Amino acid sequence: MTNPSTAIRFPCASCGGPMVFDAGSQHLKCQYCASEQPIDDVMNEPVEHPLDDRDEDLDSLRDWGTEQQAIHCEACGGETLIPAGQTTSTCVFCGSPKVLLQEQFRSIRPESVIPFQLSRDEAQRSFAAWKKKRWFLPNEFKKMNVSSQLNGIYIPYWTYDTDTYSVYSAEVGVYHYRTVTRTRVVNGKTETYTTTERYTVWHSTRGDYDRSFDDILIPASGHYDEDLLEKLGDFRLRELHAYKPEYLSGYISELYNVTRDEGWERAKREADHTLDAEIKRRIGGDEIRNLRIRTSYDHVTYKHLLLPVWNANYHYKARTFYYMVNGQTGTVSGHVPRSAAKITLFTLFCLGLAGLVIWFLMSNPEFFS
Template identity: 80%
Template sequence: MSNSPAVIRFPCASCAGPMVFDAESQNLKCQYCGSEQQIENAMKAPVEHPFHNLSEQLDGLQDWGTEQQAIHCDACGGETLIPAGQTTSTCVFCGSPKVLGQANVRSIRPESVIPFQLSRDEALTSFAAWKKKRWFLPNGFKRANVSSQLHGIYIPYWTYDTETYSIYSAEVGIYHYRTVTRTRVVNGKTETYTDTERYTVWHSTRGDYDRSFDDILIPASGHYDGTLLEKLGDFKLGELIGYKPEYLSGYISERYSISRDEGWERAQAAADSTLDSEIRRKIGGDEIRNLRIRTTFDQVTFKHLLLPVWNANYSYKSKTYYYMVNGQTGTVSGRVPRSAAKIALFTLFCLGIAGTIAWFFLSNPEYFSS
């Protein structure tokens, strides 16, 4: 991708050069003369939108502030949004040159954003520190300076707020203990001993449970490995601010491929999991069986937001690997090469420990009868 956009969206007042968002100053900064311009209303609070009956508001929610065009990669399926008039020759996800412009597709603009806090150099430093701590990496790779194709991308997410009311029923088991008399053979002789036996007493229970959920975070990216995104997800959502197109200047935003409705289905599943855990704690007991929960979701609101990620691909011994750096916190998540020799040595070490423990117990059978 070209370092400078073909169309200047935010011209410098001093030299008319292109201004891009600067992570260090949190202002727009001219790429030519270095002049800075403060972003107006930068601290405007994000707005939650009602999930239902939204059709009459969609036109207003699709205004990104600047005209966007979609770019699709035929190799990996990734889709990004770049300013209209800007060109790109490679995919920022996989590096493939098989990228094509797409017809404009209406999509909900982001309501909120966390601007980049880490510069490109700081992201590279975070990755270098991260890979040194990986145990099973080849030593040559750990010591080498990896040449990465690094791109600053805003990843799309949905958040959902909702009030829930649940009714539940279950059987609760309480452990009780009693003393029983048993026999065993020791050194060829039968002896009698007492032991403590556990048994469970069951009873039915039912009740209700109220719970408010705030900002259930659901990735709207269908391109990334969900496991990598989850490991990268320590974003501080308390630092969300209202979206302004200036924050995207100099960066790329991925177009969401998980729809608002599909995101809500995933949010409900996440809420159900939380409710299951919390209701189990409320019920208490030692065991729970046949738990049934019926939940009503009310006052559902949502917002579409963009979160900053440095995305990179690199080659090592003719293989391509990927990693991402959280553009706010510096957390790293990625795929890296593995050392077969280190993994084999570790496996042998674990087998040796397990064999030693097994030999000890087989050589000392009295431990089984004590």
């Protein structure tokens, strides 16, 4: 809820009160009289910008549509944007009061945004359903209603498009099978038996491979680790809207910490990983060794996106835990307390099961024949 004393970016036409973006109606909604105002949403195709833009070209991309100010948290290092003239006393990430106003920032504005589609209450219900499905949680925690303060935050991302051309070479191994005769001792007697033996025939191969990538999604957050965001990242990018400052009204935007060029290096690693897997499938065979791939990247473009996340922390037995809820899909990612007793019982069960398997195999040597 916006504090009435803070700066009003979008005043209500009926009463002059602050209007914030409402996830339910997808309109601006007055916090005083509940009047709604639709947002002009022209669904143009988001613009892809060339990665090799010059610095002077980037100057035209720094206008966020409303005056913004950057806030830095000394405790966790989180950096967010809030409207100029608005005040805040705590960090939306960790709750620390050690927040400082930054003198200035030079940030590329987002090209596109996915507006919040889940309300705060819906996000809390998503977390409650998610934690009930977690293993190894204390029973008490599973049943309790967790009290947490959720903050709506737009997390920065980069997306990259590129055409690739790869040339590759490798050795391919194909399995073949033959029947061989062997001997073994059973009850003190030597007997002869036949079995099937596998061997590998190797040959060289080479070729080329064309592939285009669309919207390689790279988190640009400086606060969350990539693994946490990856679990949260099932955003439907086909529902992107052209950026409008109205979508940010009532919410906080995190300032990107991963630069455009750093994001591209990460995107290339993802593309390389995909190309490696796809080229291996094309090569076929049963084994591949000495695979070498050389790839060129052309027509590289990027977009800066803001994607919606409900961020929260809660306390359980004097410890603080964090979780996030995808503000579009309701997917949950986070940390929860663990039950030492449940983990111990599960470990003992696995050890017992492994022991039974070993006993069975040792008692039945013919199983290996």
